[in-house]
Amino acid sequence: MDAERFLRADVGRGDITTELTVPDTDGTARIVCEGDCTVAGISIVEDLFESAGVSVTPLVRDGDRVAAGTRVLSLSGPMRSMITIERTALNILMRMSGVATATSAAVAKADGRIVVAATRKTTPGFGDFEKEAVRIAGGDPHRMGLDSMIMVKDNHIKACGGVRACMERLSKRSFAVKVEVEVENVDDAVTAAQMGADIVMADNCGPELTGQIRDAVKAVSDRILVEASGGISPDDIPAYIGRADIVSLGSITYAAPSVVFGMDLNRCG
Numbered sequence: 001m002d003a004e005r006f007l008r009a010d011v012g013r014g015d016i017t018t019e020l021t022v023p024d025t026d027g028t029a030r031i032v033c034e035g036d037c038t039v040a041g042i043s044i045v046e047d048l049f050e051s052a053g054v055s056v057t058p059l060v061r062d063g064d065r066v067a068a069g070t071r072v073l074s075l076s077g078p079m080r081s082m083i084t085i086e087r088t089a090l091n092i093l094m095r096m097s098g099v100a101t102a103t104s105a106a107v108a109k110a111d112g113r114i115v116v117a118a119t120r121k122t123t124p125g126f127g128d129f130e131k132e133a134v135r136i137a138g139g140d141p142h143r144m145g146l147d148s149m150i151m152v153k154d155n156h157i158k159a160c161g162g163v164r165a166c167m168e169r170l171s172k173r174s175f176a177v178k179v180e181v182e183v184e185n186v187d188d189a190v191t192a193a194q195m196g197a198d199i200v201m202a203d204n205c206g207p208e209l210t211g212q213i214r215d216a217v218k219a220v221s222d223r224i225l226v227e228a229s230g231g232i233s234p235d236d237i238p239a240y241i242g243r244a245d246i247v248s249l250g251s252i253t254y255a256a257p258s259v260v261f262g263m264d265l266n267r268c269g
Contacts, residue, residue, distance in 0.1 A: 204230035
């Protein structure tokens, strides 16, 4: 993941304020978490600072649960570099830690009995970082992009003329590519399972219908996974345990509030 592209976009042709006001000397600084959270982005931010000659000492690890006021990084080196990088680095920590914190809460609800997965409801350009935060917090990133697997959604089915027609078209796929099919009823779930789906997604079906879909799919083949998706909140997760293999939540990425971090210079020169 290329965090430096965010820095290049921010700096543009140069940090004119820092170049004019900050002495060309070394200093030290600390980065502090201002809210209780699951931290994510430490290793990425470490690489970003080090690419500009700043020495970094991580004080926590990605995935650690920390309290407000915790120092997470200690920095030493060129003050100009630290100040120029500050906001980009903090933004990465803030967003990734927010996603990791939301994911941790969902994973706790799952109690190790069902997989918690993300969706593609991510921030354009920052999705890989958000998916990495999900992974750090114990969730599954799901597919990273459209080229990761075949996922037949409702609009594909409508355009094609039904689940059976879609599955017939997919008969030409490579054996190495997994297929997931979104369904809303038991009949379509069975059709997808019988025609080679690896994963059947029960979309907006609720716990009871999802359980019925799972029973019908497992009767075709126990190897086929059943995913519950659509408007599911962390509080809903326990109701899907035993009724699905996977529960996917868009909210752990798109609705996760950021966690505030701050950087303070300790010593100059």
